[in-house]
Amino acid sequence: MEFREFLPKRYPKLFKKTEKGIDNIVTGEIFEFVNIPKNEFKQDPMLMASMMTQDDLAVMVESSEGEYYLKGGSIMLAGFWRLKDKLNQPLYAIHTEGEVPKYKEKLMTPMDKFFLRQTPDKPVVRNNYFLQTDDDLAWSTSIGDENNEVVGWYTANEATDITKLYYRSERQSLRKLPLTGVTIFTIRTYFLPVTELCKEPYVPRRLLDGILSWEEDVQEYRGFAKFNNVLLPYLEEKAKEQEALGYTPDQEPVTYPF
Structure with a gap:
């Protein structure tokens, strides 16, 4: 409605x-x-x-106990997770069973408070990113067949060709709807080869620094060991090429990208 x-x-x-x-x-x-x-x-x-x-949609509904559950969705481009595994699960189960790093230790309480304090006039937008060792937008086949009972990075082969690495980013928004009170979670996925992404000024150094900041649990969660030997040298090389042309971190526009 x-x-x-x-x-x-x-x-x-x-x-x-x-x-x-x-x-x-x-x-x-x-x-x-x-x-x-x-x-x-x-x-x-x-x-x-x-x-x-255009976005994938997920519907979060608050229970009488104040917990939010995933009660419906249309997820076409999940990449690494399946709606059938998450449906009717509360927030904490969605994230803990998905082994999201530090969710129990640092994220669970703030996340619960955020959902309870939402108001319709204050939608929230965030972006994330992953690296993918195959070019399948809908489902990352490198972590296993989507119909397998268990999937994971352990099934993926190590990357050997930088042109076969892809950058995957999701623009996610959350908004509590004013009439029904349910929270709509939208996901729009952007997907392109790392080699194309790194043509943009400042990106190689920024991406390299971000990846090097991952702690061990984040590395495991994101499949770091499957692509680091190919990706890190490439990013370092491209960063140095750009910096030789004057694209150094201290010169990057603060108002990026506009």
């Missing part, structure tokens, strides 16, 4: 609000979900929502 109000106002050339839902003006798709019994829906509501936005 909140999509029905927001999308036509934000993108009037793409969407039109109708009596029963939303029409996509460009594709001709019709989404009907207003005053329609659930058993008469032509499409699953989560599927409809996913077809109205």
